[in-house]
Amino acid sequence: MTTDALTTTKISVQGVTKTYPLGRETFTALDRVSLDIADNEFVTVVGPSGCGKSTLMNILAGLDEPTDGKALVDSVQVSGPSPERGVIFQQYALFPWLTVRQNVEFGLRTAHVPRAERRARAQYFIEMVGLEQFADALPKMLSGGMRQRCAIARAYAVDPSILLMDEPFGALDALTRVKLQEQLLDTWSKERRTVLFITHDVDEAVFLANRVIVMAARPGRIYDVVEVDRPYPRTEEFRLSPEFAALRNRVWHSVYHQAGRTAADSPSPTA
Structure with a gap:
């Protein structure tokens, strides 16, 4: 399944900003984040600590509300939790x-x-x-x-039509984690859902996704979007391939070479 086959928008994040009071000032967790996710697409989100990954997921889950902008599912604004x-x-x-x-x-x-x-x-x-x-x-x-x-x-x-997963394998050992990644993709291939999967692991992000969304911190924003135009099922052969290594290196550099960059310095990819 390639991203070319994914056309119907399931999730639409439109200019979402989230701020929190911090003493006499405010802390901006998300800054004008916009992102469209197609029906049945598997999207991973990766980024440095404090980039707003979990905040974005909580807004989509209806567990938090944006300060500005809106999140929509099937063109309906998210206003609270839903079994969907x-x-x-x-x-x-x-x-x-x-x-x-x-x-x-x-x-x-x-x-x-x-x-x-x-x-x-x-x-x-x-x-x-x-x-x-x-x-x-x-x-x-x-x-x-x-x-x-x-x-x-x-x-x-x-x-549910959407699965929101917040570092679900983060506490597991490396071997168990790899096995569960393969199990998750096997389950997803049989029971397709739109998936937003948050992780801090670059290899995991690339192995699972149709697209990897790289976020930058302070304030949280989309820094890069990496297409993983590789068919499913994903196998160990792909994990060990030069193609995987090249994608991993691109995501790695996007995540870990952001020091000193400001929002104005960041590219503005079409998500």
């Missing part, structure tokens, strides 16, 4: 007293989905993320990677 936007955080946010199956069913239960349908949908996504042998296990019995797979299954089960 599934959110997955670094901390798995599973209910420790519920089993894997009960955690995955939780959103369906609150939506009053009939028991038989609820069970069938939960089972489908539990199997999709490879946790069928642990469906009746409590979270404390699972590894970190398994807990995150449970969180992903729970998010998919309520059938």
Whole structure:
């Protein structure tokens, strides 16, 4: 799947600015950020600490409001949380007293989905993320990677059109992280959603995305947009290829060679 095939705008961020009071002054977390994301596109966001990645996600999730500008989903302004936007955080946010199956069913239960349908949908996504042998296990019995797979299954089960993922693999060891990246893309290839995936890992950003959005800090803004015009599925061959290395190097330099640059110095890519 290439970005040429992605045409219908799903998410539109239009001139979003977010400021917070800081003593007698204000701190600008986001400065006039504009970005369009196509339906079923997989976009990663990477940037230095303090660039507003999580602030942007919280605004799209409806957990925060912009100071200026607006965020739209399907041309409707975001005004609060919605089951259409599934959110997955670094901390798995599973209910420790519920089993894997009960955690995955939780959103369906609150939506009053009939028991038989609820069970069938939960089972489908539990199997999709490879946790069928642990469906009746409590979270404390699972590894970190398994807990995150449970969180992903729970998010998919309520059938959101958008997945917002805030460094979901950030606390995992390198090998588990690579395996979950491949698992996530496998799940996404079967159950397409629009994905905004925040990460601090450049390799992860390039491996997963149709496009990598590089942000600059103080104030947070879009610094670069890197197209990853490589078909799915992504394999180890791609990860070890010269093409991957070239894309990684471009993103790396965009992220880590911003010292001393101001907003006026930054390029203005069309996102």
